Amino acid sequence: MGTLASRELELIRSQFAFGLRERIVTNNAASTQPPLAVWELLRDLSETYENVHRGQSDASIRTTEAFEASFDTIASWINAPSRDTLSMHRSTTEAINAAMYSLMADFRDGDNVVTTLMEHNSNYVPWHAMCREILPRFGRRVELRLARFDHDSGELDLAHLASLVDARTKLVTCCGGSNFLGTKPPLDRVRAIADAGAYAQPDGSTGALLLIDAAQLFASSRLDVQAMDADFVAFSLHKLLAPFGVGVLYAKKSLRETLPPFLYGGDMIAEGRVFPDRVEYNDLPWRFSAGTPNILGVIASAQTLRLLVDMVGADPDRAWFRTDDPLDPAAVDAAMGAVADHAASLTQRAIDGLAAIDGLHVYGVPAGRERTPLVAFNIAGHSPFAIARALNAQGVESRAGCHCATLAHRDLEIDPAASCRVSFTVYNSPDDVDRVIAAVRRAVDEPGLFASETAPVVGATPASASRG
Ligand SMILES: Cc1ncc(COP(=O)(O)O)c(C=O)c1O
Missing domain, CATH: 3.90.1150.10 (Aspartate Aminotransferase, domain 1)
Known part of the structure; x- marks a missing residue:
């Protein structure tokens, strides 16, 4: 080191x-500061600026290709199996809210959510609101439980966490890295604790879902969502040199295929398949992309990751910035x-x-x-x-x-x-x-x-x- x-x-x-x-x-x-080359990229993009999935011009087609390729860049950055597992949001906060709204209808009266006392408010207040303010309006009582941390070492109290998880724990959620204590909870052990709960999920599996708030982890280490085996992972690109405005929610493909989206509207529907009595939805990942997205932000964010590889990567002869070449995992590592x-x-x-x-x-x-x-x-x-x-x-x-x-x-x-x-x-x-x-x-x-x-x-x- x-x-x-x-x-x-x-x-x-x-x-x-x-x-x-x-x-x-x-x-x-x-938030981190973006490199000058990213501002230059944005200026250059302004010359071919157009909406995505909404035009037949060369400009629209080029922008669509760059936007879609950004999903692939970000997917390979976190070792997600494909772009289908990703949705783009404004921030980690919005990504966690998106997970909350997608999951909310599935909570049953008497269920609980387990989180920790070391969470950023972004990963506490949404669950607080869901449990205390929203679901009670539908007559459902869902408890929010908080695991302690050690006051001297900042370590998450895993024994306490385990004691809070039971057969009615639908979701366990914690940060991958604390933005105050510096703690990096052992996510493999948190996963095992979530699995040990006997919750009967709608797909027939048992155990709690696991959501990781990776805002700090993403900024300072290689994220591997498959190795983490998390069901949801949320993070923001502005914490790793990108401009403001892009947060990402990774969700396992099985969840993407079954959960309802957070937002409804244009582009998330199958082309022309809207009728007075029914609506058919678009393929993944666009089903989770209603309305005009932050197109330039997403492209610039993905390109920032490529630029980072060029800046600190091991191979001075290889340039990734301003390309859409499939990223080499070894270069990202x-x-x-x-x-x-x-x-x-x-x-x-x-x-x-x-x-x-x-x-x-x-x-x-x-x-x-x-x-x-x-x-x-x-x-x-x-x-x-x-x-x-x-x-x-x-x-x-x-x-x-x-x-x-x-x-x-x-x-x-x-x-x-x-x-x-x-x-x-x-x-x-x-x-x-x-x-x-x-x-x-x-x-x-x-x-x-x-x-x-x-x-x-x-x-x-x-x-x-x-x-x-
Ligand atoms: C651990 C953690 N979670 C969530 C957030 C919220 O991120 P954003 O401001 O991108 O929503 C932060 C930001 O500081 C954070 O450190």
Whole structure:
């Protein structure tokens, strides 16, 4: 494991606009910055811009081909068996909502959903709403159960998770990587726990379905949805260098073939097969693609993945960007392996440096163990918001707040429910990390230098926070 060589890293950084403006971007767990070549691609596409599946012009046909090929690129990126398993959405949040609406009608009175206290609100609030607000209107009571995590190590409490799963658990869902604690739950064991529930699914199988919120996992490791054996996997491309606006839901083909879509309307119907008394639907994957999709966003997102292989891949003589050639799995492995090693090594450097600051407490996974490439912390006597503003004044872009991991902040009794977070990706350098550490140290040592911040002070540890 290690950072990219400095020459390679300089070449990568030169391909991003932020590098020209000397920004130290460490809010990558929220969104990453797209490479300049992707903006150029979008500008070029504007010359052949047209709708897909809705025209006979060369422009429409070319755009349709590029759009459809994007499904293949993303499918091979996550080792999905085919494009038929994918639907495109605006974000991970919308992808999880799509799964929720598709599954909702199948929940029976007395069923339950099991999730965890470390979820992003995107993978808690939809299930909360379904169980507490929507299904009760149809007279169905479905319970939402929450598995605990260890407050010191951030580990998911698998024994507790297993104790919550029973013969009425239709769905188990958890994150592949926490955006606050850094935890990467062992998904093979979560799969085994879901399987051990004896729920009778409509297709005759037994056990709970498994949905993985892979928003953070996708950004920092190679996703292999078949190896994960998850029923649903949701993630967002804007967390891996693509522009905003594209989230993906993978669902096993058997589910795609039987579940109702989340949205109904144009393009998801079979051409001309709409009658006053019945509607016939389109083939997969377009059955799950109602209305005009985010065409340019999807094409740009898929091409960003190809560009990433070119930037960090092992073969300098092979260019994938601006082609639709079938991606080589070994090239994807190599690229994401390099991204993962680089980000992990920067994260370790950050933890080592931050840990030396008096009163600073890093949440979740202990130093030296595998985690998502982010560090969330508080410093005794300092508001995380004041720290983030002080970092900004020194050119370091971080994030303070609960990062939508509100349940975990509450469970740790952090009051107010907030921490400061820095997170890393392929374009960050060891120098960025050192500047983060120096900026935090200065914010602590010389708080008067930075704009005053009125937010309440947060204790450094869960225990002192609850006392304070
Ligand atoms: C674990 C996790 N799930 C879901 C989301 C939501 O992603 P999006 O904003 O693309 O909906 C995030 C974003 O930070 C996340 O970290």
